[in-house]
Amino acid sequence: TQLLEQSPQFLSIQEGENLTVYCNSSSVFSSLQWYRQEPGEGPVLLVTVVTGGEVKKLKRLTFQFGDARKDSSLHITAAQPGDTGLYLCAGFQGGKLIFGQGTELSVKP
Amino acid sequence: NAGVTQTPKFRVLKTGQSMTLLCAQDMNHEYMYWYRQDPGMGLRLIHYSVGEGTTAKGEVPDGYNVSRLKKQNFLLGLESAAPSQTSVYFCASSYGGLANEQFFGPGTRLTVL
Numbered sequence: 475t476q477l478l479e480q481s482p483q484f485l486s487i488q489e490g491e492n493l494t495v496y497c498n499s500s501s502v503f504s505s506l507q508w509y510r511q512e513p514g515e516g517p518v519l520l521v522t523v524v525t526g527g528e529v530k531k532l533k534r535l536t537f538q539f540g541d542a543r544k545d546s547s548l549h550i551t552a553a554q555p556g557d558t559g560l561y562l563c564a565g566f567q568g569g570k571l572i573f574g575q576g577t578e579l580s581v582k583p
Numbered sequence: 584n585a586g587v588t589q590t591p592k593f594r595v596l597k598t599g600q601s602m603t604l605l606c607a608q609d610m611n612h613e614y615m616y617w618y619r620q621d622p623g624m625g626l627r628l629i630h631y632s633v634g635e636g637t638t639a640k641g642e643v644p645d646g647y648n649v650s651r652l653k654k655q656n657f658l659l660g661l662e663s664a665a666p667s668q669t670s671v672y673f674c675a676s677s678y679g680g681l682a683n684e685q686f687f688g689p690g691t692r693l694t695v696l
Contacts, residue, residue, distance in 0.1 A: 478625075483623070504682065505682055507684075514689065514690070515689055515690070516587070516673050516675070516687025516688050516689055516690055517626070517673075517685075517687050518687070519684045519685065522684070562625060562626065564626075566681060566682040569680075569681070570628075570642075570681065571628070571681040571682070573625035573626040573627070574625055575623050575624060575625045576625055
């Protein structure tokens with residue numbers, strides 16, 4: 475059972491464009507993590523959000539946790555080729571960490 | 584610090600063969616994990632350990648065994664490999680449990696023919 479749905483699954487954009495990746499569930503999570511994974515590497519944690527409505531910024535990346543703690547979004551402003559990679563959300567619930575299936579982002583120069 | 588390292592990086596097995604994947608971490612973390620990553624499936628937890636000498640089943644444990652004889656090492660074994668075990672395997676470690684930041688290794692790409 476896939477408890478966390480990420481959309482879109484694939485995204486190909488030009489450098490300088492803005493984009494938003496969504497992570498949705500019908501379940502409530504205690505916290506939600508976002509990871510980025512580059513080809514041939516393991517995932518690296520970008521941020522953890524724990525409070526409903528919380529917004530965190532990491533340079534050009536803005537993360538938001540939904541008010542009901544069932545969903546989250548990642549917004550990238552003025553994307554750069556270095557942002558290319560697989561973005562994974564992971565929700566912590568009932569002692570388990572559930573990963574979404576990932577969003578493959580390609581930013582072309 | 585090397586962080587989390589995995590050996591080997593690539594491996595091809597025939598159905599029925601066995602192998603062991605080695606994970607090592609130098610961050611003195613108590614918790615260690617083995618995941619598999621398949622296209623469109625995200626990361627799925629195979630087994631995990633909350634400390635030296637302990638192991639526990641994750642979401643997809645069938646066909647795999649693990650051991651944590653030393654705090655810094657976590658071994659994943661496949662006793663009789665099957666094509667369904669073709670995947671990329673990641674080891675991770677964390678200071679606390681799953682809600683805490685996990686540090687991942689570079690992965691092992693395994694193909695079972």
